[in-house]
Amino acid sequence: MQVPLLDTQFSVESCKIPSDPPSHQLFQDARLRPSSIDSFLRPYLYSHSFPEELEVYMQHYTSTCVTPGLHGVEAPHRPQWYYANCLIHGMLLGRAYSLLSTPVRPPQNLSNPSDFPFSKLPAELRLQIYSYYKEDLAQRQRYWEIMTRIFIKALWSGRDPEEGSRYITGIILLTCGHALSSSARLLRGYGKHWIWYDDRLAAPEHAWGWPELRDAIMATADLPRMNNDITGLRTRWEKIWQEWDAHREITGQTLFSSDPQQRNSLEYVSKNVLHVLDLTREHLRTDERDWTPPEIVAKFLTDLFDGNEEGRKIWEATGIVPRALDVQYDGGLEHGEPAVVTALIRAVKGDGR
Numbered sequence: 001m002q003v004p005l006l007d008t009q010f011s012v013e014s015c016k017i018p019s020d021p022p023s024h025q026l027f028q029d030a031r032l033r034p035s036s037i038d039s040f041l042r043p044y045l046y047s048h049s050f051p052e053e054l055e056v057y058m059q060h061y062t063s064t065c066v067t068p069g070l071h072g073v074e075a076p077h078r079p080q081w082y083y084a085n086c087l088i089h090g091m092l093l094g095r096a097y098s099l100l101s102t103p104v105r106p107p108q109n110l111s112n113p114s115d116f117p118f119s120k121l122p123a124e125l126r127l128q129i130y131s132y133y134k135e136d137l138a139q140r141q142r143y144w145e146i147m148t149r150i151f152i153k154a155l156w157s158g159r160d161p162e163e164g165s166r167y168i169t170g171i172i173l174l175t176c177g178h179a180l181s182s183s184a185r186l187l188r189g190y191g192k193h194w195i196w197y198d199d200r201l202a203a204p205e206h207a208w209g210w211p212e213l214r215d216a217i218m219a220t221a222d223l224p225r226m227n228n229d230i231t232g233l234r235t236r237w238e239k240i241w242q243e244w245d246a247h248r249e250i251t252g253q254t255l256f257s258s259d260p261q262q263r264n265s266l267e268y269v270s271k272n273v274l275h276v277l278d279l280t281r282e283h284l285r286t287d288e289r290d291w292t293p294p295e296i297v298a299k300f301l302t303d304l305f306d307g308n309e310e311g312r313k314i315w316e317a318t319g320i321v322p323r324a325l326d327v328q329y330d331g332g333l334e335h336g337e338p339a340v341v342t343a344l345i346r347a348v349k350g351d352g353r
Contacts, residue, residue: 005023008162014287017129020199023347025053026040026092026170027088027319028056030088030091030092030321031084031088031315031316031317032316033106033133034087034088034091034132034293034297034301035293035294035297036093036293037088037091037092037293038095038099038293041092041095041096041099042099044096045096045099045100045139046139046204047134048139048142050096051093051139051142051143051145051146052142052146054089054092054093054146055146055149055203057089058089058093058164058168059349060164061082061085061086061162061164061165062149062150062153062154062162062164062165062168062169063153063162063165063194063196063199063224064153064160064161064162064196065162065196068160068161068162068196069159069160069161069266069267069268070234070266070268074319075230075234076160076163076230076268077230077268077270077335078163078164078270078305078324079164079321079323079326080272080305080308080311080321081268081285081311081315081319081320081321081326082163082164083163083164083167083304084301084304084305084315084317086167086168086171086245087296087300087301087304088169089121089168089171090167090168090169090170090171090175091175091293091296093146093147093168093172094171094172094173094175094176094290095175095176095293096143096176096287097140097143097144097147097176097179097180098175098176098179098290100136100139100140100143101179101182102174103139112292130156137186141186144180144187144189147172148189148190148191149191149194149201150165150168150169150172151169151189151213151216152189152191152192152193152194152201153165153194154166154168154169155169155213155216155217155219155220156192156193156194156216157193157196158193159196159267159348160267160268163272163273165277166269166273166276166277167272167273169217169277170273170276170277170279171191171296171300172289173217173280173283173284174279174280174283174291175291175293175296176290177280177283177284177286177287177290178283178287178289179290180210181210181214181284181287184209184210184211186210187209187210187213188207188209189207189208189209189213190204190205190206190207190208191203191204191206192206214284216233217277217280217281217284218281218284220277220280220281221281223267223269223273223274223277224265224267224269225267225269225274227266227267227268227269228268228269228270228271228274230268232267233266236266237266240266249255272304275300295296308321308325308326310325311325311326
C-alpha cells in the first residue's frame with residue numbers, strides 16, 4: 001500500500017480522503033470476511049508504513065472537517081455503513097497491536113534443545129532473539145502513536161467530535177485494551193487537544209499515559225444518552241436559538257456564554273457510539289482478554305445491518321450503501337447530506353470534486 005498524500009486544507013469542498021480507499025484488497029477482504037481480519041492483517045503487520053497508511057484512510061472518519069455540532073453547516077448524524085467502515089478501521093488498528101502483543105507459549109518439554117529456556121541460550125543467540133523482540137516493540141509503538149491522535153480527537157477535544165473518532169476509539173480499546181494495559185508503563189501520548197480548523201494538536205509537549213486514557217474513557221458515561229434523535233434534537237436547538245435571538249439585544253450575551261450547560265445538553269451522540277463506549281468501559285473495568293474479530297462482528301456489525309441484507313451486500317462490495325437502502329439512516333433529510341458522507345461517497349466513486 002502506498003501512503004496517499006495528506007490534504008490539510010479543511011473545508012466542505014477540500015476535505016479529502018485517499019482516492020477510492022475501500023477498493024484496496026485489504027479493505028475488500030475485511031468487509032467480506034471481517035471475522036478473519038487477523039489473517040488479512042499478517043502480511044502488513046510489520047510494515048513500517050502501514051500504521052501511517054491506516055491513519056490516512058481513517059482521517060475522514062476521525063477528523064472534523066467543518067464547524068462541528070448543530071450550529072455548523074451540516075447535520076452530525078451518520079449512516080450505518082459509515083459505522084461499519086469505522087468498525088473495520090478500528091479492528092485493523094486494534095488487532096494489529098494485539099497480535100504484536102501476544103506472548104509466545106512456553107515450551108511443552110525440554111527434550112528439544114531449541115526449546116531450552118531463554119536464559120540458558122548462548123549470549124549471541126539471545127541478542128539475535130532480542131533484535132526481533134525489539135522490532136515488535138518498535139512496531140507496537142508505531143501503532144500506538146496513531147491511536148493517540150484518535151484518542152485525543154475523541155476524548156479531549158471538546159464536545160461534538162466527529163462520530164467516527166469515538167466509535168473507532170471504542171473498537172480499538174475492545175480489541176487491544178488489555179494488551180495496552182499490560183504495557184501501560186511504556187505508553188506515552190502527547191498533545192492536549194486537537195484544533196480542528198488548524199489540523200494540529202495543541203500543547204504537543206503535554207504528556208499523558210494509560211491512567212489518563214482510562215479515566216477519559218470512564219468519563220464517557222456522562223455523555224448525553226437521549227440526544228440520538230437528530231430531528232428532535234434539531235427542533236430543540238432551533239427553539240433555543242430563536243429564544244436567544246429574541247433576547248440577545250436585551251441580555252448582550254451569546255447563547256453559549258449565557259447557558260453553557262444548555263449548550264452541552266444539545267450535543268448529538270448516536271446510539272452506536274453509546275453502545276460501543278458502554279462496552280468499552282466495562283472491558284477496561286474487568287481488564288480481561290481482548291475481544292476477537294468474530295466477537296466484534298457478532299456484537300456490532302450484525303446489528304448495523306439488521307434487516308438490511310441487501311444493504312450489507314452492497315457495503316461488502318463497495319464500502320457504502322445508497323441512502324434508499326440504508327434503512328436505519330433517517331432524520332435530517334431536509335438539511336441535506338452531511339458533507340463528510342458526501343465526500344466519502346465521491347471518493348468511493350472516484351469523483352474528486
